[in-house]
Amino acid sequence: DAGVIQSPRHEVTEMGQEVTLRCKPISGHDYLFWYRQTMMRGLELLIYFNNNVPIDDSGMPEDRFSAKMPNASFSTLKIQPSEPRDSAVYFCASSFTGRGRNQETQYFGPGTRLLVL
Amino acid sequence: GDSVTQMEGPVTLSEEACLTINCTYTATGYPSLFWYVQYPGEGLQLLLKATKADDKGSNKGFEATYRKETTSFHLEKGSVQVSDSAVYFCALSPTGGGNKLTFGTGTQLKVEL
Numbered sequence: 001d002a003g004v005i006q007s008p009r010h011e012v013t014e015m016g017q018e019v020t021l022r023c024k025p026i027s028g029h030d031y032l033f034w035y036r037q038t039m040m041r042g043l044e045l046l047i048y049f050n051n052n053v054p055i056d057d058s059g060m061p062e063d064r065f066s067a068k069m070p071n072a073s074f075s076t077l078k079i080q081p082s083e084p085r086d087s088a089v090y091f092c093a094s095s096f097t098g099r100g101r102n103q104e105t106q107y108f109g110p111g112t113r114l115l116v117l
Numbered sequence: 118g119d120s121v122t123q124m125e126g127p128v129t130l131s132e133e134a135c136l137t138i139n140c141t142y143t144a145t146g147y148p149s150l151f152w153y154v155q156y157p158g159e160g161l162q163l164l165l166k167a168t169k170a171d172d173k174g175s176n177k178g179f180e181a182t183y184r185k186e187t188t189s190f191h192l193e194k195g196s197v198q199v200s201d202s203a204v205y206f207c208a209l210s211p212t213g214g215g216n217k218l219t220f221g222t223g224t225q226l227k228v229e230l
Contacts, residue, residue, distance in 0.1 A: 004160075031216040042222050043161075043206070056217070091160055095216045104149055104168075104210045106218055108160035 002026075004109035006092050012115045018080040021112045024073055025094030033106060034067055034077050035091040043091075049075065082116045089113050119144040123207045123221035130197055130228050138192040138205055138224050140181075146212030150174075150183050150190040153206040155223070161206060164192075197228045 005024040013019055025032050033048040047057040052069045060067070064083070069075040079086055093106040124139045142148065149168045153161040165174030170185035179194045192205060207221040 033217075043220050045217070048217060050216075093161075097216060104216055105151070105163050105166065106161075106216070108162065110160050 004092055004094055004107055006090075006109035006112050008112060009110065010113045010115075012117065013082055014117050015083055016081045017116075018078065019082045019086075019114060019116075021077040021090050021092075021114070023075045023077070023092030023109060025075070025092070026096075026107055027073065029094035029096045029107075030072075031095045031097070031106075032069060032075050033093040033095075034075070035093065036088045037091060037111075038088045046077070082114075084116045087114055087116050119148070119209060119211055119219045121207050121209055121219055121221035123205075123224050126204075126223070126225035128224060128226050130226070132199055132228055132230055133196045134228075136192070136194040136197045136201075136226065138207075138226070140190045140192065140207035140221060142188050142190065142207075142209050144188075144209055144211055144219075147185075148209040148211050150181070151208040151210070151218065152179070152181055152190070152192050153208060153220075155204045155206065157203070164205070197226070199228045199230060202226055202228045 007022045030051050034046040036044045046059045047067045049069045067077045089111045091108050091111045093108045095106045120143045122141050151166045152164040154164045155161045165176040167174040167183040170183055173182045181190050181192045204223045204225045206223045208218045
């Protein structure tokens with residue numbers, strides 16, 4: 001299995017521009033999570049989906065952030081307009097429910113390193 | 118609500134030293150407990166887990182025992198290597214699942230020759 005795939009791996013943009021981060025979860029996983037990691041705030045859960053439906057978006061910092069999951073194999077996190085304080089590493093993770101020793105375990109992608117100038 | 122508390126870092130050790138990273142939790146019922154590791158420039162990956170009281174998770178020489186009476190899940194390794202240098206996160210999944218994890222703040226480990 002290829003694992004969780006994120007793109008792009010690095011993004012440099014200017015303040016005010018729209019940024020779209022992409023995630024492909026592991027096939028068969030029914031949960032998808034978006035996290036943000038910074039030195040100052042650590043690892044923060046932004047939003048998560050179950051069966052493509054957003055369950056909890058209380059971690060989304062502002063209306064400038066939005067996330068979608070149009071199907072089981074794709075999700076996007078969009079920032080519009082971007083600001084320098086959005087600079088961080090954004091991780092996507094997926095997991096599955098059901099039987100088996102690996103249920104509940106979240107599998108993380110390699111992250112997208114975003115720099116907003 | 119649920120919470121995880123782990124020791125502040127960084128922790129600096131010499132190669133072959135013993136490691137303990139403390140983790141305690143607050144949760145109702147019987148959560149599942151996890152240790153994740155993040156190597157420089159990478160995403161988090163599962164190191165070990167335990168799903169019920171007195172279970173011991175182990176992997177790559179690391180161990181942690183689920184202690185319900187002390188609400189703890191301390192990470193231990195008898196002899197660390199330079200390649201163990203990373204950030205270690207303790208996490209819990211609440212009773213009833215839902216697959217959402219509550220993470221601690223992470224503890225950075227540096228192992229020197």
